[in-house]
Amino acid sequence: MSDRSGVSVATVKYYLREGLLAPGTPVTARQSEYGEDHLRRLRLIRALLTVGGMTVQQARDVLAVADDPAFGRHERLGIAQYMLGPRITPPQDADPARPLWDEVFTELRGLLSELGWQVCDEAPALAALTRAVVTLRSLGYHGGVDHIRRYALAMRPIAAEEYAVIEDHPVLEEAIEATVAYTMLYEPILLALRRLAHEDVSARLHPPTGRPISSS
Amino acid sequence: MSDRSGVSVATVKYYLREGLLAPGTPVTARQSEYGEDHLRRLRLIRALLTVGGMTVQQARDVLAVADDPAFGRHERLGIAQYMLGPRITPPQDADPARPLWDEVFTELRGLLSELGWQVCDEAPALAALTRAVVTLRSLGYHGGVDHIRRYALAMRPIAAEEYAVIEDHPVLEEAIEATVAYTMLYEPILLALRRLAHEDVSARLHPPTGRPISSS
Numbered sequence: 001m002s003d004r005s006g007v008s009v010a011t012v013k014y015y016l017r018e019g020l021l022a023p024g025t026p027v028t029a030r031q032s033e034y035g036e037d038h039l040r041r042l043r044l045i046r047a048l049l050t051v052g053g054m055t056v057q058q059a060r061d062v063l064a065v066a067d068d069p070a071f072g073r074h075e076r077l078g079i080a081q082y083m084l085g086p087r088i089t090p091p092q093d094a095d096p097a098r099p100l101w102d103e104v105f106t107e108l109r110g111l112l113s114e115l116g117w118q119v120c121d122e123a124p125a126l127a128a129l130t131r132a133v134v135t136l137r138s139l140g141y142h143g144g145v146d147h148i149r150r151y152a153l154a155m156r157p158i159a160a161e162e163y164a165v166i167e168d169h170p171v172l173e174e175a176i177e178a179t180v181a182y183t184m185l186y187e188p189i190l191l192a193l194r195r196l197a198h199e200d201v202s203a204r205l206h207p208p209t210g211r212p213i214s215s216s
Numbered sequence: 217m218s219d220r221s222g223v224s225v226a227t228v229k230y231y232l233r234e235g236l237l238a239p240g241t242p243v244t245a246r247q248s249e250y251g252e253d254h255l256r257r258l259r260l261i262r263a264l265l266t267v268g269g270m271t272v273q274q275a276r277d278v279l280a281v282a283d284d285p286a287f288g289r290h291e292r293l294g295i296a297q298y299m300l301g302p303r304i305t306p307p308q309d310a311d312p313a314r315p316l317w318d319e320v321f322t323e324l325r326g327l328l329s330e331l332g333w334q335v336c337d338e339a340p341a342l343a344a345l346t347r348a349v350v351t352l353r354s355l356g357y358h359g360g361v362d363h364i365r366r367y368a369l370a371m372r373p374i375a376a377e378e379y380a381v382i383e384d385h386p387v388l389e390e391a392i393e394a395t396v397a398y399t400m401l402y403e404p405i406l407l408a409l410r411r412l413a414h415e416d417v418s419a420r421l422h423p424p425t426g427r428p429i430s431s432s
Contacts, residue, residue, distance in 0.1 A: 051355065070425070070427060071425060071427060072422055072423070072424070072425045073418075073421075073422040074418050074419055074421075074422040074423070074424045074425070075424065075425060075427065077418060078415060078418060081411060081414065081415070086404075112412065117412060117413070117415075117416040118415070118416050118419035118420065118424075119412050119415050119416055119419075120415070120428075122428070123411075123412060123415055124411075125407075125408040125409075125411035125412045125415070126408070126412060128404055128407070128408040128411075129404075129405060129408035129409065129412065131404070132401065132402075132404040132405045132408060133405065135401060136397075136401050136402075136405075139267065139397065139401070141397055141398075141401065143401075148405065148409075150377065151374070151402070151405060151406060151409055152409050152412075152413070154370075154373070154374045155406065155409045155410050155413050156413050156416075157370070158367070158370045158410065158413075159410050159413030159414050159416075159417055160413070160417050161366065162410075162414070163414055163417040163418065163421070167421065179414075181352075181355065181357055182357075183411065183414070185348065185351060185352050185355070185357065185359075186348075186367070187407050187410075188302075188344055188345075188347070188348040189345060189348045189349065189352075189364065189367060190367060190371065190406065190407070190410070191341075191344070191403050191406070191407075192341040192342070192344040192345035192348060193341075193345065193364075193367055193368050193371045194371050194374065194375050194378075194403075194406070195297060195339075195340075195341035195344075195399065196328065196333060196335050196339060196341045196342060196345065196368075197333070197368070197371050197372045197374075197375030197376070198297065198375050198378070198379055198395075198399070199294060199297070199333075199334070199335050199336070199339060199341070200333040200334050200335055200372075200375075201375055201376050201379040202289075202290050202293060202294060202379065203290055203334035203335075204334065205289075205290075205379075205383065206288055206289040206290040207288070207290070208288070208290045208291065208334075209286070209287060209288045209290070209291060211286060211287060211291065212336075212338070
């Protein structure tokens with residue numbers, strides 16, 4: 001299994017010990033047989049821990065929901081996304097930063113309702129969004145809801161197109177792996193392309209002098 | 217100046233000592249006068265160091281280009297963006313990872329030319345993009361140029377709209393500050409909105425069971 005997955009024997013043993021991976025069917029006292037299901041599960045565990053940066057406990061939570069027939073596909077993929085960092089916790093009730101947090105959260109919640117987005121109040125990405133807008137405003141930058149709305153509308157078709165790729169995976173384990181992998185690995189791609197696009201827009205508006213701007 | 221900028225006296229003294237901020241006009245032996253230019257420069261330095269996460273040396277480089285009449289607006293804003301992290305260095309020539317890096321870099325460079333984007337080969341965001349695509353492919357995910365092209369086309373109008381906000385700042389210091397602030401502070405906003413949009417798309421395709429998916 002190690003050969004076929006590219007995961008080292010020591011790592012496979014670690015996953016077995018942590019109860020993330022079920023034991024194979026014993027063949028001899030020292031050998032077990034593993035099937036395709038095992039291989040898929042192994043790849044998923046590796047993606048959760050390495051690409052997703054999850055703790056063993058978080059990976060266990062993801063797998064528990066994935067294996068629980070009471071949950072549907074929405075929750076099974078959703079829990080994987082929810083376990084990805086960054087994990088933002090709101091300020092405590094008594095914290096002087098709390099009123100601004102609540103104000104921004106309510107505004108953003110209202111924006112999402114207005115857009116008709118079906119999103120849980122507990123979505124970690126909603127806390128991350130709130131924190132980012134609070135930071136903007138605390139530093140004296142605009143960060144108005146009108147601005148956030150424009151970004152939301154621009155991101156929606158990108159997300160829908162991405163999600164279609166995940167829908168192409170009929171096998172649940174593969175769909176969860178794709179959710180984690182694409183969510184995490186395309187983030188730096190999106191951000192890099194945004195900066196490259198800024199450079200291009202700037203070059204069109206203000207023709208470069210030709211003197212190199214090197215970064216020391 | 218500390219009162220008007222919200223920057224502590226100790227921090228202002230530190231910037232003066234590091235040569236980031238020019239001394240004011242002496243009034244008495246212990247007091248100096250500072251004008252609007254100083255205040256703007258102070259706000260910019262704070263943005264470079266705190267929001268932009270730059271080192272003092274990087275901030276100095278940004279200010280040197282900003283103050284050098286040989287550079288135009290493109291370079292003056294560009295150097296600020298180039299100094300923002302993450303800083304990705306390509307693998308060394310002898311590194312076994314180098315051929316894949318070169319292959320991906322060439323493909324991406326070709327894509328940008330095809331799109332007509334005016335971007336330097338040395339753009340840190342191009343290295344960041346290369347690294348991200350190398351990671352995708354190394355892990356066995358698609359990461360084809362066709363895929364990256366779709367993202368590039370989707371990000372282009374967002375970037376153009378953002379850049380218009382920066383163009384609204386006629387004063388150079390303020391435009392540089394806006395470049396740093398908006399580049400950095402909107403990144404988590406974009407990423408959070410993408411994840412919220414995924415949740416919404418998923419909820420429409422696979423109606424939630426209503427059982428909460430809490431993250432422990």
